[in-house]
Amino acid sequence: MSRPGFVRRHPFSTVLLLLLALLLGWVWQERVNLQAFPDIIGAYTAKEYCSCRYVMNNDVAYCQGYVKQWVPGSLLDDADGKRVTASGMGRTHSAQWIGERQGCRLSP
Template sequence: MRRALRAIGVIVGSLVVLVLLLLAWGGQAVRDFPWMPSSYEAKEYCSCRWTSGRDDAFCDAFVHQTVVPTQGRTVDEAGRAVTARALWVSTTARWAGEREGCVLVR
């Protein structure tokens, strides 16, 4: 019994060390990742609509993501801004002008 507990302790301890190592290695990237799908969708939808001048149906298909499901998109047609939501995070991109196109805003 004692030996079994010790074995479990070693395994659990090793896993904890492994997870800590992984976080230390990729921590920043892992912490940042939730922003990526919404940022991608906000920026590329904005650019598709107002930098490239395409319509909503075209741009909806253009930015469609297959891996991470998105949780909706708010489009401010008059202000030329778009807010996308994915992984419980929202990101906004805004059209800055004809030559400048779109840029992510936080």
Template sequence: MIRRRPLRTLLILIMLLLAAWAWLNRAHLQAFPGIIGAYSAKEYCSCRYVSQQPADYCLGYVEQYVPLSDLFDDVEHKRVTARGLGSSQTAQWLGARQGCQLLPLAAPLP
């Protein structure tokens, strides 16, 4: 069978290796969607409220290869919510000495 269809056999072997790799790294792959939103919310909050940069600059600063579905900047409460890959994370500015901090997942969204 290998001699008749070497391309198909190679493709099946690659698929099996990818499935094994995904199984071994399943915890990391499950955490990935949350990391995108958390990174974007925290970095945007720090850029905007700690470094006091303009909003357009900070949007470009947190731009990534994995697109965000939404980035909400609550200027009144100095809170940033980023949504990407089905996960939503919020960071809030605590003060000049503390900077920005990610809020727990159970926190109410704006």
């Protein structure tokens, strides 16, 4: 009489191990995109707030509520220079209003 194998004795553990292996494979395959994600979030927040505030001329409270949907972090609005600095997920990015026709641009 043969003894049942690991898969038969632990079907849930087997499924969990397979799912973990698939997840690790996906993370490895998408590692470049996953590393870029924190930069994308901060830059997107700065650009969206700048556009909301200086291109669309919305008030501060509206634009803060609009970008707060995307990322919890800090936001610095320099109204005199029309420059916005947003921090989120450990990264900081700035956007500045260029003009009516150009709108806002990410700053280096």
